[in-house]
Amino acid sequence: MPSMFVADFHTHYACPAYPALPPHQAAPExxxxxxxxxxxxxxxxxxxxxxxxxxxxxxxxSAPPALVTPHGERTHPDDxxxxxxxxxEAVATxxxxxxxxxxxxAFAGDAAADEAVRAVRELGLSGLVVDCATDGQLLGxxxxxxxxxxxxxxxxxxxxxxxxxxxxxxxxAGLGRFGTSLARGTINAAALLSLLADGVLAELPGLHxxxxxxGVAGLSLAAATDEGQHITAAAPASQxxxxxxxxxxxxxAAIRFATDLLGADHVLVGGDWPIGxxxxxxxxxxxxxxQAGLDEAERRLVAGANAxxxxxxxxxxxxxxxSVITR
Numbered sequence: 196m197p198s199m200f201v202a203d204f205h206t207h208y209a210c211p212a213y214p215a216l217p218p219h220q221a222a223p224e225x226x227x228x229x230x231x232x233x234x235x236x237x238x239x240x241x242x243x244x245x246x247x248x249x250x251x252x253x254x255x256x257s258a259p260p261a262l263v264t265p266h267g268e269r270t271h272p273d274d275x276x277x278x279x280x281x282x283x284e285a286v287a288t289x290x291x292x293x294x295x296x297x298x299x300x301a302f303a304g305d306a307a308a309d310e311a312v313r314a315v316r317e318l319g320l321s322g323l324v325v326d327c328a329t330d331g332q333l334l335g336x337x338x339x340x341x342x343x344x345x346x347x348x349x350x351x352x353x354x355x356x357x358x359x360x361x362x363x364x365x366x367x368a369g370l371g372r373f374g375t376s377l378a379r380g381t382i383n384a385a386a387l388l389s390l391l392a393d394g395v396l397a398e399l400p401g402l403h404x405x406x407x408x409x410g411v412a413g414l415s416l417a418a419a420t421d422e423g424q425h426i427t428a429a430a431p432a433s434q435x436x437x438x439x440x441x442x443x444x445x446x447x448a449a450i451r452f453a454t455d456l457l458g459a460d461h462v463l464v465g466g467d468w469p470i471g472x473x474x475x476x477x478x479x480x481x482x483x484x485x486q487a488g489l490d491e492a493e494r495r496l497v498a499g500a501n502a503x504x505x506x507x508x509x510x511x512x513x514x515x516x517x518s519v520i521t522r
Contacts, residue, residue, distance in 0.1 A: 202253035202499035203246075203475040204354070205407060205441045205465030209258035210281035211237040213274065218379065219266040219359040222372040225470075235469040236262075239285050242468070243292060250477030252499060254468070255506055256282060257296040257324035259356035266359070269329070270300050275310055283318035294321040294506040296354055301325035301339040302332055308341035315349050321506035322352040327386035327410070329358065335389030347401035352439075352505040354405045357383040376409060384413030387438065391417050396426065396436035403505060407465060408443035408453070418456055428458030439501070441465025445473055445483035450497070459493035463502045 209215050215236040217229040235241060236258075246254055258278060260270040278298045286295040297314030299307050301323075314320045323346055327334050334343075334355055346353045357379035367374030387406050390396050406413070417423030424430060426438040440453045441463045453462045466475035473479065484494040 199477070199481065199495055200253070200499035200503065201251050201475070201477050201480050202255065202464060202502035203251055203466050203468060204255045204405065204463040204502045204505075205443060205471075206242070206254040206256055206468040206475075207236050207258060207262065207470065208239060208242060208254075208256040208282070208285065209236050209263050210278050212281075213258070213263040213278060215258070215262050216265065218261075218364070218375055219361060220364040220368060220375075221359070222368075222375045224372055225375060232469055239288070243289055245474075246292065249475065251475055253292060253294065253503065255294045255296060255321070255502060256286065257354055257356070258282070258298050259324045259326055259354075259358075260298060260300050260329075261326045261356070261358045263298070266361075269303070270298070272300075272303070272306060272310065275300060276313075279310070279314045279318055279320065283314075283320055286320070296320065296322045296324040296352075299323045299325050299342055300329075301334065301342040301353075302329045302336065303342075304338050305341050307339075308345045311342055311345050312349070315351055322346070322354065324354040324356055326358050327355040327383050327406075328360070333382075333389035333393075334386040335391075335393030335395050340395070343395060343399055343402055343404075346403075347399040350401065350508050352403045352405055355383065355386055355410075357407065357409055380409035380412065383407065383410030384416070386410070387413030388417060390438075391423055391426070391436075396438070400436070403437040403439065405439040405441055405463065405505075407441050407467070408449055411440065411449070411453070414438070414440065414453075414456060427456050428461070437461065439463055439505075442483070442497075443467050444471060445479050447483050447486035447488075450483060450487040450489075454487070454489060454493060454497065459489060459496045460501060462497045463505075464498055 215233040264270045282295040297320040363378035
């Protein structure tokens with residue numbers, strides 16, 4: 196039987212000129228680890244070597260804006276271009292083992308959409324990574340619509356990465372690392388719900404958006420409503436909105452919940468490398484998916500086939516003259 200293809204959709208890599216920054220008001224234990232984590236996030240050779248040792252076939256690299264930009268600041272357009280130029284060069288060093296998600300400030304309106312088009316069309320990157328919220332705005336906000344629109348038109352996924360909202364991280368600080376995760380998960384869940392509440396998923400049926408398991412509360416709340424059922428596997432194929440979860444760890448019960456709700460074709464392996472407590476390995480993936488009760492076909496989808504389908508599905512359909520892409 197052919198070996199299972201393993202892809203980690205949630206892998207962080209940043210240009211060494213833009214050191215990775217810890218989450219705002221991160222728990223002390225994470226701050227203590229951060230120097231080593233930042234070094235690993237900038238070490239492409241180390242990343243590839245580790246992936247080889249652990250039997251990971253494909254890493255999907257990303258540096259969300261908040262990872263490389265001081266809290267309270269917006270990533271400058273020139274910096275985004277440099278980050279994406281470097282990422283394209285990095286991916287080109289190992290094209291069979293790497294894909295890249297362009298760093299985009301989704302809340303920058305038309306300028307963000309232009310950079311998304313450049314990164315996909317000119318640089319050959321496979322999708323976008325965006326902050327799920329910023330400056331009091333969630334991903335469903337009008338400012339983010341141009342970016343989401345071009346992603347749908349280009350046929351590339353959008354990874355909606357968590358941020359650390361100041362008020363929540365402060366309120367939950369007493370919970371330590373759980374507080375950091377809870378604050379980030381809460382805003383991520385809210386961003387997912389904003390796509391539903393603001394009509395984005397209905398307006399852009401070609402949009403494929405990935406949330407980490409950290410935001411699973413948003414999925415649970417959405418699925419309990421009539422309109423939210425359109426993101427689930429129970430929706431008719433012609434009406435299904437394409438929301439995905441990455442596992443952001445290897446908890447079998449959480450994977451089972453996600454696959455039951457979204458379908459095995461909308462769940463991806465994600466380890467949050469190198470920040471996650473449990474790093475992705477072939478053995479860990481196979482064990483978790485088996486313990487989640489997935490059959491062989493489902494395990495292959497979640498382990499890597501879904502990620503490969505998303506990042507290799509680029510298409511640039513013909514658009515009319517009013518399209519964002521062709522202006």
